[in-house]
Amino acid sequence: MPEHGKPSPKVASDQSKIIDNHQIALQLRNVVKSYPNIVGSRNPSLKTAPHEKAVLNNGLITNRDVIPVLKSVSFTIKQGESVALTGESGSGKSTILHLVAGLDRFDSGEININAISVQDLDETGRAAMRRDIMGIIFQQFNLIPSLTVADNLSFQARIANRYDQKWRDELADRLGLTELMKRYPEQLSGGQQQRVAIGRALAGKPKLILADEPTGNLDEGSSDDVLALTRDLIAQTGASLLMVTHSVRLAEMLDRRLHLSQGQIQ
Ligand SMILES: Nc1ncnc2c1ncn2[C@@H]1O[C@H](COP(=O)(O)OP(=O)(O)O)[C@@H](O)[C@H]1O
Numbered sequence: 001m002p003e004h005g006k007p008s009p010k011v012a013s014d015q016s017k018i019i020d021n022h023q024i025a026l027q028l029r030n031v032v033k034s035y036p037n038i039v040g041s042r043n044p045s046l047k048t049a050p051h052e053k054a055v056l057n058n059g060l061i062t063n064r065d066v067i068p069v070l071k072s073v074s075f076t077i078k079q080g081e082s083v084a085l086t087g088e089s090g091s092g093k094s095t096i097l098h099l100v101a102g103l104d105r106f107d108s109g110e111i112n113i114n115a116i117s118v119q120d121l122d123e124t125g126r127a128a129m130r131r132d133i134m135g136i137i138f139q140q141f142n143l144i145p146s147l148t149v150a151d152n153l154s155f156q157a158r159i160a161n162r163y164d165q166k167w168r169d170e171l172a173d174r175l176g177l178t179e180l181m182k183r184y185p186e187q188l189s190g191g192q193q194q195r196v197a198i199g200r201a202l203a204g205k206p207k208l209i210l211a212d213e214p215t216g217n218l219d220e221g222s223s224d225d226v227l228a229l230t231r232d233l234i235a236q237t238g239a240s241l242l243m244v245t246h247s248v249r250l251a252e253m254l255d256r257r258l259h260l261s262q263g264q265i266q
């Protein structure tokens with residue numbers, strides 16, 4: 001109970017709430033993000049992409065200098081929960097993941113991950129946060145071409161001082177990579193590379209996994225299998241998962257679904 005006449009500052013009380021509640025893994029509060037308006041620039045993907053029009057038609061353009069992508073995004077994910085983030089192409093799903101991962105800054109609002117306030121961290125702090133508590137699976141696999149599958153799997157966990165060979169080997173086994181451990185990324189199919197990227201993200205047993213269309217390059221049957229496997233492996237570590245997908249079918253395989261539209265969670 002705050003002392004009469006001495007209300008505690010808003011930010012401090014919000015943060016203490018988060019520290020007290022170990023159940024909350026990730027919390028976004030009124031996150032706002034705009035990009036500079038470069039429509040009409042020579043960037044062909046931005047000039048012609050149909051989703052640009054969708055953003056324009058959403059009435060989100062407030063002036064000609066910025067494109068407001070996230071108007072006010074708020075949601076909470078509990079520790080151990082797996083949550084799908086759906087929305088039309090261009091609605092800002094990848095933007096949310098980038099902001100949570102501290103790969104880009106937001107205009108206002110808060111992103112809290114357990115006791116960490118992402119908005120208060122500098123670049124070094126954000127890199128440390130990714131290394132120590134996050135596993136990230138991007139659409140592009142970003143495997144290191146000069147390293148074998150075995151080393152790609154363990155590289156980040158080693159850097160974070162969280163390498164556990166037994167767990168890496170179990171991941172390789174469950175993901176069907178054991179026979180491929182000595183190969184290099186260029187010697188793998190797209191689906192195999194995807195499974196390495198998933199294994200790598202899980203190898204350090206991170207608290208929070210961020211995944212952007214992690215099975216986007218697989219056919220329907222394999223993406224169901226790989227997602228079910230990924231979900232089960234994540235559950236085994238007690239991590240939380242925030243996964244972007246445009247597939248309602250895949251979203252339904254997780255605990256809960258958030259839908260992003262018109263810059264807000266609907
Ligand atoms: N770095 C950037 N600079 C300018 N605009 C961007 C940038 N990244 C994304 N956008 C724009 O922000 C909107 C949301 O993009 P994104 O988050 O990638 O959507 P989604 O992942 O839902 O398809 C799109 O209109 C996109 O063109």
Ligand SMILES: [Mg+2]
Pocket residue numbers: 093094095212
């Ligand atoms: Mg995207």
